[in-house]
Amino acid sequence: MALSTVALTVKYQLRRTHPQRGRLQRRLDALEHADADGIRAYQEQRLRQLVRLAARRSPFYREYFRNSGIDPRSIRTLDDLPKLPLLSREDLARRSDDFRTLPRWLMRSVRSGGTSGVPIECHRTLASTMFELAALERQWSWFGVPENSRRIVLRGNTFATGGKAPTLAVRGARQLLVSSYHLTPDRVDRIVADIRHFAPDVVEGWPSSIALLAALLRDRQIRIPVRAVITSSEVMAPGQRALIEQVFEAPIIDHYGQTERAAMAGACEAGGYHVFPYYGIVELLPVEGAPDRWEIVGTSLQNRGFPLFRYRTGDEVRPAAPGPCPCGRAFPLLGVVDGRVEDTFTSADGRPLPLPSSIVDDLTGLREAQIAQLRPGVFELRVVPGTGFSEARTTAHARRNILRQFGSGQELRVRVFEMLPRPPSGKLKTAVVDPAPPKDETSFGRDTIPGKRT
Template structure:
């Protein structure tokens, strides 16, 4: 779930005023121009420092290193990294406080169930947040965007629940206009378009499903909203969705991959290749047993000194990386196609589309796994499996508050406790499923216009 608007404003001010921001920008620029040997030397230097810091400041690693008789000074190269344990999601679900190297009050807390339906709690320092934003701004600069571009952001915005008459809101001082993903309707479209044009964005930013909903509405009305780039994350896009977004917003699609745990990041370049950002984190690709041409991403972040974690198993799978070097000329490693999150849009009782509906279960702790299902428009069921610290009454109340705030009033919700959430035939846990009627159909004119679209080079 996206952070509240007030926190977004605070984070922006911290990013803008942080005393090390300029130094980070110079360092990231240097790594972008480095050769593979220089990149490896940077990673190993940062790894040595973070390992020794974790051995002193992190209760988890202090205990583990002593118990296993591993001297942190022996972790010097990328090859030595394999001497440290692989972390799984349960480690962060069950005991996140044991990883903290700073007091909780000095960091920002985040929760997410991602694609697994199993909520984790993590922390990051303000400096880590600044570093992440500088990494993203470096990627955006490849497409001609200025530092701190003016962005229209479509995501899990719940501000519209507090101000029901307003589908948009400006974040003070952040050069950011929020558009509620749950107010993308023909009735609200004139207000949204007016506010976007008046704001004058450099980029559209957010979930692909939300951006695509806005693009569909605009396309049906014969409207276009040209921007310099469309910034996407969190979901996998189909070719026809990409074509529609390019047609309506005109700018290139700039995608990036990351996680709430902030252990690894990757993003597309001008040539359309997905690159690992090696100064953000070390990425290991582990073959998936029994599955050909699929590797799981294991990440070691190099920026978050307050919450050091090493070799975190993300659960995210990728296909083969491109065999040839990228035309962009950068030495950053390439990444294959991601098996990303794909969710069906839900429909409210009053007919509004709800993109990425699993956000209502993302921030709930004390649950080992969860799933939300649409049984009919406006009728939903949340299925949960108790975890560490489970309190049935508290959890159900939080789910109901989330549905009320994000989906809007008038929805019917049932919360049930199970021993396990049903899996798909392939064994995956889908965090959001449509089991009843009412799944939103793409408008016929839009579907016909982009049927059979195939990506061209660099798209």
């Protein structure tokens, strides 16, 4: 059994057998049927606990409370929350370790380049990841999805490089992984056969990957009915939604979150899009110059090892639909979230490459990073050095990522900047299709990923 398969199985089983699982499910059930006052009381209790924990154990918050003169015991209600500072992605990029309240070895470390091109590292406790799964399964249950569902997963998956099969069954985790980087007409028959043999309850993954598979099935007049399609990580175009619903004959269950796990929201069966108030507290910060848009600011209520209060996600939201929602839950409604929107990349041999920003997610020593496609199969990594930067190490790491995810035969160039050029909007995207690259780099190099193109 491959290491990745073992890791997925162990992760799945740990979440399933966690001793707090039953208690958390009962808590979620009670909060789902609570009124607004009951939800607020729960949030305020968790907030008080986490603020006091952070004031004792987190170097960042110990320094903040000492220098500000604010007594952490004064943070008691949601009305007191604005006393705490707004946190930015740059705060995490500079001082990630200072937010921890537990040793590194007790938590899982995750990295992300995000939508802003600023790489960060975050830490998660086992209890918080287990709570997240319970919260998501609660949402899925609104659509009739069973708790122990069999899932087709399209989220990258690098197991298929080197001519290997485009699918991988992980029986212990009840998953069939389908490589997002090998969704091509010559492989579709094998993929369809494996999916039908697996008999899934749901399809889960990046909207761009699921839409690619749906297009291949539509072209062959194939439909694969499932209970639901679960999506996240990208904004879905209306055409993608219609195609996915048609081919899989199922509703789409979308949810919103971040690597930082500061807040979570998702669709309900009545068509609303709700904040999950047991997961985090959401504030909406007005966006300057845009009266109909607000930035999502999140305060996590579950990750005791890495508390984040008033974290600016950088994601903007439009006005919410008028409430109350027909579903009857007292969860706040959220408008359309403008999260990660990216151009689709193309490999040297013409394969579509969804969510290309994953190439830069685990690079270290950078203040900013962007992966750009100059033409099919030719990519440029643009970086701004940070603490501990090594151009050789960054280049080697990026080359390994491209080989594993995009396959061999691709060309990679690396360019170092003092600051990455911004588009007229001022927003830096992590992944772009850019046939006219900027010219003010301070260094330049390129290499071709060796081997046969796959």
